[in-house]
Amino acid sequence: MDLFSSLKMAWQSLLANKMRSFLTMLGVIIGVGAVIAMVALSQGTASGITSRISSMGSNLLTISAGGSSGPIRGVSTSKLTNGDVEAIKNLPLVKYVASESSVNSATIAIGSNTWTTTVDGTAPELMTIKSWDTVQGAFFTASDVDSVNRVAVLGSTVVTNLFADGSSPLGQTIKINGLSFNVVGVLSTKGSSGPDDPDDIIYIPLSTAQQRLLGSTSVKSISVQATNEAALTPLKEYISTLLRQRHRLAATADDDFRIRDMAELLATIEDTTKMFTFLLGGIAGVSLLVGGIGIMNIMLVSVTERTREIGIRMAIGATTRAILTQFIIEALLLCFIGGIIGVFVGWGTSQLLSVFAGLTMKVEAWLIAVSMGFAIMIGLFFGYYPARKAANANPIDALRFE
Numbered sequence: 001m002d003l004f005s006s007l008k009m010a011w012q013s014l015l016a017n018k019m020r021s022f023l024t025m026l027g028v029i030i031g032v033g034a035v036i037a038m039v040a041l042s043q044g045t046a047s048g049i050t051s052r053i054s055s056m057g058s059n060l061l062t063i064s065a066g067g068s069s070g071p072i073r074g075v076s077t078s079k080l081t082n083g084d085v086e087a088i089k090n091l092p093l094v095k096y097v098a099s100e101s102s103v104n105s106a107t108i109a110i111g112s113n114t115w116t117t118t119v120d121g122t123a124p125e126l127m128t129i130k131s132w133d134t135v136q137g138a139f140f141t142a143s144d145v146d147s148v149n150r151v152a153v154l155g156s157t158v159v160t161n162l163f164a165d166g167s168s169p170l171g172q173t174i175k176i177n178g179l180s181f182n183v184v185g186v187l188s189t190k191g192s193s194g195p196d197d198p199d200d201i202i203y204i205p206l207s208t209a210q211q212r213l214l215g216s217t218s219v220k221s222i223s224v225q226a227t228n229e230a231a232l233t234p235l236k237e238y239i240s241t242l243l244r245q246r247h248r249l250a251a252t253a254d255d256d257f258r259i260r261d262m263a264e265l266l267a268t269i270e271d272t273t274k275m276f277t278f279l280l281g282g283i284a285g286v287s288l289l290v291g292g293i294g295i296m297n298i299m300l301v302s303v304t305e306r307t308r309e310i311g312i313r314m315a316i317g318a319t320t321r322a323i324l325t326q327f328i329i330e331a332l333l334l335c336f337i338g339g340i341i342g343v344f345v346g347w348g349t350s351q352l353l354s355v356f357a358g359l360t361m362k363v364e365a366w367l368i369a370v371s372m373g374f375a376i377m378i379g380l381f382f383g384y385y386p387a388r389k390a391a392n393a394n395p396i397d398a399l400r401f402e
Contacts, residue, residue, distance in 0.1 A: 010330040013302075024298045025338035027291020028378065032342025032371045034284035037349040039367055042280050044360035046273035048191065050266060059095075059229045060129065061236060062260050063088075063222040063243075078256035079218040082210075084246055088224060091238045093231040098126035099219040101209050108162060108202065109175045115161045119176055119202045121209020129225050137170045137185035145205040150212070152176070153185040157200040176202065179212055191360070232261050288374060292382035295334055299327065299386035307393060314395035324391035331383020332376060339375030343368055 014021040065080045085099045103119040126132075127139040140151045154162075154169055163169050169183045181204065190198040210217055226235045236259050243257050260268075303310070310323060350361035 007329060007333070009326055010333050013330055014333060020298065021334065024295055025291075025334050025341070027294045028288065028335050028338030028375055029291075029342040029345055031284065031288030031291045031378075032339050032375050033345035033349060034287050035281055035371050035374070036343060036346025036363060036367055037353070037361075038280035038284045039277055040346070040350045040361045040363045041353070041359060042273060042277040043364065043367070044354075044362035046269060046276075047362050048360040049269055058262050059226040059232060060262050061224040061226065061232065061239070062265065063224065063239065064220070064258050064260075065218075066256065066258060078247065080222060080257065081219065082217050084243060085219060085222055087242055087246060088222065088239060091235070091242065093227050093235045093238070094224060095227050096125040096129050096225040097222065098123040098129055099206060099222045100126070101206060101214060101216075101219045103177070103209060103213050106177050106202075106213070107175075108158065110162050110172060113162050113164070115158060117155075117158055117200050117202060119204060119209065119213065121204055121206040121214070123206055126203075126223065129223050132190075133188045134185045135188045136168065137183070139185055139203070140205055145207050148207045148211055149205060150179060150181045150208055151184045151204065152181040153187060153203040154183060155187050155197075155199040155201040156189040157197050158202055159186055176204070177213060191358075197358070236261070285374065288378055291338070292335075292378035295331055295379065296382040296386060299331055299383055300389070302330075303327065303386050303390045306390075308399065310390055310393050311395045311397070311399035314393070315399060320391045323393075324387050327387035327390045328380065328383050331387065332379040335375045335379030335383075336372075339372045342375065343371065346371070 063080065065078045080099070082099070085097060088094065089097045099122065101121045103121070105116055106119040108115045108117060108119075123145060124139050124141055132139075134153070135156075137153075139153055140149070143149075144151050152174065159169055162174065163172075169186060172183050173180050174183060175181070187199070187203075206219070224235070224239065226232050239259055240255065244255065247256055249256065313323065347363050350363050353359045354361045
């Protein structure tokens with residue numbers, strides 16, 4: 001029997017039991033759909049984060065408190081201070097410096113409307129360093145920082161939730177943890193690329209955050225823009241030497257701070273994304289394996305039901321290979337069709353998450369190809385045993401089967 005005849009018989013067999021065929025494919029459909037949706041989420045999230053970091057330029061350094069020393073590795077007991085920031089500003093090769101200190105889960109209110117978000121105290125230079133724009137008003141100024149003014153710049157998500165009636169937030173007074181702030185600007189939408197929403201934030205002068213909300217002169221991080229990309233390496237050395245001196249670290253002591261450039265940050269994100277992608281793909285792949293087991297079980301039932309048919313085919317000359325090929329093709333056909341439907345399910349789920357949840361999803365050709373490849377491999381692996389059982393049937397016993 002040629003391949004075309006085997007395909008035709010396999011197709012007719014599937015059509016003869018449409019509901020059973022669909023239910024058999026369901027595990028593969030869910031598995032392929034889950035793999036595509038989960039990996040698309042991981043890839044989209046990484047792509048969005050990488051794009052945002054790349055837009056800041058290749059001449060940016062980020063300094064954070066905490067090295068690898070201490071009783072618990074990676075846990076920071078050190079602090080970066082306003083004095084550190086001012087000292088870094090005076091170093092050569094420095095173009096812009098902006099420090100940040102955050103108030104997490106701050107309660108924002110205007111009238112009866114409330115919202116919980118992050119409030120980030122910073123300097124106006126952050127706007128330039130991160131290449132941001134405002135759609136309304138402007139970012140606060142150095143004068144606002146010096147005067148400890150209670151002014152705020154809102155992210156678009158905050159505006160959407162606090163000003164649902166569409167009114168302009170400019171000039172309005174909001175309360176942050178009970179303190180009144182005047183809204184002076186609204187940032188352009190950056191777009192969500194994962195569970196964290198970069199537009200769900202409020203920026204206020206660093207001095208105001210430290211004195212009115214935090215009661216501390218420490219800063220969470222410092223962003224330093226070098227004069228050019230070539231200046232990054234020497235500037236990192238300058239900053240490291242300066243901070244070690246200011247923090248009075250012994251020559252043998254580890255740094256109590258971390259300095260990262262964009263290349264290092266992007267490499268870290270890439271490694272994390274790969275691990276996250278494999279993890280999500282593996283979790284979704286389990287459902288594919290379950291679908292394969294379901295296919296094997298149904299194929300075994302099918303072989304039992306068609307024992308007499310197998311005996312008749314053998315009696316009229318069908319070879320063991322022909323029987324084996326037919327049942328393997330049936331399993332492959334189930335997985336192939338299930339895989340195709342699963343691709344559309346995964347793609348559709350990705351589109352829905354993108355539209356309604358605001359997540360960045362990235363469905364690429366390689367992802368579809370790999371998912372289909374796995375589906376076909378599942379069909380071949382789990383279809384072989386039932387096919388082998390059918391091919392090894394004794395024709396005399398098979399003809400006697402009722």
